[in-house]
Amino acid sequence: MKTDLFYYTGTGNSLWTARTLAQKLGDARIIPISRIPGEAVESRADRVGIIFPVHMWGVPRRVIAFLNVLAKDPSRYYFAVAVNAGQVAATLLQLKKLMHTKGLSLSSGFEIVMPTNYIPWGGPGPKDKQIMRFTKAGEKIKTIADAVAKREKRAVERGPLWQNMLFAWFNRLSFSHVPTMDKSFWVDDKCNSCGICHTVCPCGNIELKEGRPVWLHHCEQCLACIQWCPPAAIQFGKKTQRYERYRHPEVKLSDMIAVSTPQGEEEKITESV
Ligand SMILES: Cc1cc2nc3c(=O)[nH]c(=O)nc-3n(C[C@H](O)[C@H](O)[C@H](O)COP(=O)(O)O)c2cc1C
Known part of the structure; x- marks a missing residue:
């Protein structure tokens, strides 16, 4: 089945x-x-x-x-x-x-x-x-x-x-505000212009201007950009510089980039355990 x-x-x-x-x-x-x-x-x-x-x-x-x-x-x-x-x-x-x-x-x-x-x-x-x-x-x-x-x-x-x-x-109160909540993102001096934030965003909401991310206000708040930024240069509000980043330990950046790439092969798993 x-x-x-x-x-x-x-x-x-x-x-x-x-x-x-x-x-x-x-x-x-x-x-x-x-x-x-x-x-x-x-x-x-x-x-x-x-x-x-x-x-x-x-x-x-x-x-x-x-x-x-x-x-x-x-x-x-x-x-x-x-x-x-x-x-x-x-x-x-x-x-x-x-x-x-x-x-x-x-x-x-x-x-x-x-x-x-x-x-x-x-x-x-x-x-x-x-x-x-x-x-x-x-x-x-x-x-x-x-x-x-x-x-x-x-x-x-x-x-x-x-x-x-x-x-x-x-x-219900917050739902309509989600796309523009990206106004609270900013980038600190650790940004090395790697562009991973742009690549990993699943909804094409990040543009690079002079190598730095700019959020376009159709955000889904998945937080992939802040969590996958290698030097932890992306911040949200005032406190995130202090907080540890999180990614599932068995999921790689390449898996996430595949997720955000519109055209690609679906992953097929046939093994049953
Ligand atoms: C914008 C946002 C809102 C969240 N709201 C909730 C919530 O209401 N209840 C909850 O238990 N977790 C909430 N979480 C935590 C995520 O649901 C949880 O960490 C989830 O495992 C992340 O899955 P993902 O790694 O597939 O994105 C929220 C996370 C984000 C980014």
Whole structure:
């Protein structure tokens, strides 16, 4: 049985989740959402997964845009994995509702907790805690693979009620401001004009002017630019010079560049473990 896993990622947690899940399921393709042009996308796989980071207690804009082009087919099994840092809140409920309005039915939705990449609030935390999260995430992916293999229908996972209500409201408040939140990015003297920020940005929001990044205000806030900058020269607001950067340890810059390159080969994973 074939599976297509569409993923979106800023720092590799969702890519790693997609890869690990693909290995468990076997005969699966992993396809970066950021490489999909704005035209209709049809999947011929029996099972279609959407794997993405939770952004501001909700579904990232780029993933919502992807739902607009994903072809509807009631014979397919649609499922989702919301990769987060401990506050999934009502993200999967939001996704289920959004999919419903587009004629797509989400059969199951899972959350996975990974280290945070939201650097405006701090670094990813101590390495031993990160490793604990990777280990638990690996175990959870096994459970997800079992459920998906059986095409199980179940309620989507969600946070506590108070979190869902409060944070869904925060999400609605912040959503329209996301594209221009890049006004808080700036670059310090460590910038060596390598241009990696421009290359790694999954939405073409960074231009180089005299070798330095300029943000174009159609940002998705994935934070790939700040997190992948080799000399940690990109900053956001006043505090990030003090904070450690985060990238998933098994995801390489070359994987991310492939993600942000519009034309390329999809990664096909056939091994089942
Ligand atoms: C703009 C932004 C907002 C975020 N909001 C949330 C959130 O509401 N809840 C949460 O648990 N994690 C949040 N995070 C953390 C990410 O969801 C988490 O680190 C995720 O694993 C990153 O996945 P990625 O490496 O595939 O991008 C946020 C991260 C970013 C960049």
